Amino acid sequence: MNISIVTVGKLKEKYLKQGIQEYLKRLSAYAKVEIIEVADEKASEMLSAAEMELVKQKEGERILAKISPDTYVITLAIDGKMKSSEELADSLDRLATYGKSKIAFVIGGSLGLSQAVLQRGNESLSFSKMTFPHQLMRLILVEQIYRAFRIIRGEPYHK
Numbered sequence: 001m002n003i004s005i006v007t008v009g010k011l012k013e014k015y016l017k018q019g020i021q022e023y024l025k026r027l028s029a030y031a032k033v034e035i036i037e038v039a040d041e042k043a044s045e046m047l048s049a050a051e052m053e054l055v056k057q058k059e060g061e062r063i064l065a066k067i068s069p070d071t072y073v074i075t076l077a078i079d080g081k082m083k084s085s086e087e088l089a090d091s092l093d094r095l096a097t098y099g100k101s102k103i104a105f106v107i108g109g110s111l112g113l114s115q116a117v118l119q120r121g122n123e124s125l126s127f128s129k130m131t132f133p134h135q136l137m138r139l140i141l142v143e144q145i146y147r148a149f150r151i152i153r154g155e156p157y158h159k
């Protein structure tokens with residue numbers, strides 16, 4: 001299975017980089033996982049609603065340019081569908097069974113995802129009703145993908 005995680009902006013914090021690298025290393029036993037970063041737009045605190053839409057639209061175009069037509073896309077959004085770790089594992093297992101070998105998880109920038117990206121998504125996944133910083137979301141996501149593979153393989157992992 002080829003999994004890409006399409007994200008907005010460069011990851012700066014060392015502690016997040018280290019955590020993500022650790023899970024990518026562990027995941028290499030189960031799948032090819034790559035992180036694709038697209039450039040973020042400068043977004044000051046003072047933007048109008050129209051300007052915020054434009055930021056999301058521009059970032060969205062960059063995201064969509066990285067996704068091939070045959071990719072199954074899972075957008076991450078606060079108001080997406082919540083799943084347990086077992087349900088996420090089951091979804092990934094089913095996708096593999098039905099021949100969907102290319103999967104992209106998409107994390108928005110500080111203002112979120114554009115409508116165009118949400119519409120491209122085959123499903124939308126929520127990690128709770130809370131808002132997480134997009135850079136921390138990467139770490140949470142790679143851990144949950146790793147957990148999903150351990151569950152699929154029936155391998156022990158702390159609860």
Ligand SMILES: C[S@@+](CC[C@H](N)C(=O)[O-])C[C@H]1O[C@@H](n2cnc3c(N)ncnc32)[C@H](O)[C@@H]1O
Pocket residue numbers: 075076077078106107108109110111112113125126127128129130131132133134137
């Ligand atoms: C800082 S959040 C954006 C907040 C923005 N107000 C919104 O509603 O999308 C940046 C990105 O992180 C991801 N994210 C943050 N919290 C999330 C959650 N609880 N569930 C799923 N994705 C989340 C989403 O992809 C979001 O676009």
